[in-house]
Amino acid sequence: MNDTIPTMGKPSPRRSLSRVLLEFLGSMNLAITLLVVVAVASIIGTVLQQNQPYPDYVRKFGPFWFDVFSRLGLYDVYGAGWFIAILGFLILSTSVCLYRQAPLRVREMLRFRTQIRADSLRGFQQSAEWRLPDRDLAGTLAAVTGSFRNFGYRWQIKDHGDHQVAAAMKGRYNRLGYLFTHAAVVVIGVGGLLDGNLWLKLKEWRGEITLETRxxxxxxxxxxxxxxxxxxxxxxxxxxxxxxxxxxxxxxxxxxxxxxxxxxxxxxxxxxxxxxxxxxxxxxxxxxxxxxxxxxxxxxxxxxxxxxxxxxxxxxxxxYQSDFGDGGSKLELRAWPLTTARLDAVDAQGEIGSALKVAGPTGPLNLELDDFRLFNLLPEPGAQPGDRKFRNFGPSVGFKLRDAAGEAREYLNYMTPSQLEGRWFSSAGAHPSGR
Known part of the structure; x- marks a missing residue:
């Protein structure tokens, strides 16, 4: 009996860990995934107004969803740790891809492929082959180079002894678009890291700074x-x-x-x-x-x-100018308490940005004059979305009433009545401030 010993093919060389990691970081799938996540996060940061006082978010979303969104870092998306990490990986992935592909793209721009073999040419999807027994080599090359010239190609001819290769090139600078696009992603990403308070995050993690909340x-x-x-x-x-x-x-x-x-x-x-x-x-x-x-x-x-x-x-x-408000208009106020039986008006004088002491139903209060607006252009009541109908509701004054414990209630009062459905109303709004 003859025993047949199976033979194994030549084993494939093992790739080093650094090469595997480099290919993973430079893969297109990873870059696209990270780019999609960054785009979705940017949409959230655009729709949800960022870096507003936390009491405003509590009033808008309620305590439960406020806590959920706060844990996710949605009130400062561009400064959240997870967003900075994803953006950093996107920059790293794009940089690795640029590092791997840039030499190849530059080589394609500068070198003519005159070393290619006939078998490789036949393997191209768009390829054709002719035999010209009635044409000599010089005449064929002259016809080919003439066509290159007419269509605006640059060319180079390489003599390999038994055959000659004519290679042509056109639009080589189009390959710069690939390099510039990837470089732009890196530059924009680095700008996003700087604008996302990365350095402040590092200082806070190292305990060098402390946020002031008072x-x-x-x-x-x-x-x-x-x-x-x-x-x-x-x-x-x-x-x-x-x-x-x-x-x-x-x-x-x-x-x-x-x-x-x-x-x-x-x-x-x-x-x-x-x-x-x-x-x-x-x-x-x-x-x-x-x-x-x-x-x-x-x-x-x-x-x-x-x-x-x-x-x-x-x-x-x-x-630059990011917002504007009243810079210190002088106001003369007359207030009527609505929560008690007392009907006597309280007179007060002050300017925007100042605080006054006024008598309250349960003790003295601090009257903080926050804002005065001469015009309030708001959508017309009852207007349909897209109508672009606005009405000027006149001047308004915003202020806070703060008690001895530091708790405040914020008010917005309109100084002129408004007509709604044939009746006249005085408009005022209030909500807890806590600040």
């Missing part, structure tokens, strides 16, 4: 909640400036707290102007500002005008 004046904010100029490479903050005032800091809102970012210069608002359409809708905003910087400007401040879509860029800081 309602404190800027001078009373402790050092643990302050950031010195240059401590972070990028940030996005805001500060409310009444006319005639100046500030050398901005507030960075993070989750349910904030940080104070110091600036290496001071911004003074000299004048703020709002232009309105005939309907009462705001048309344009203009801020006349001064920059005070003794180190770089000396005693002469820099004067500039900031308009919509025209920010002021100074020393790498972009200063």
């Amino acid at each position: 309602n404190l004046a800027a001078r009373d904010i402790p050092p643990a909640s302050r950031l010195t100029p240059g401590e972070t490479p990028a940030f996005r903050g805001n500060v409310m400036l009444p006319e005639g005032s100046a500030a050398n800091f901005v507030f960075l809102r993070l989750r349910d707290g904030f940080l104070l970012q110091e600036l290496p210069f001071a911004i003074e608002l000299q004048d703020f102007q709002v232009e309105y359409h005939t309907t009462g809708q705001p048309k344009s905003f203009t801020s006349k500002v001064r920059i005070h910087d003794e180190e770089h400007l000396g005693a002469t401040p820099l004067e500039a005008v900031i308009r919509v879509n025209h920010p002021l860029v100074y020393r790498g800081y972009a200063i």
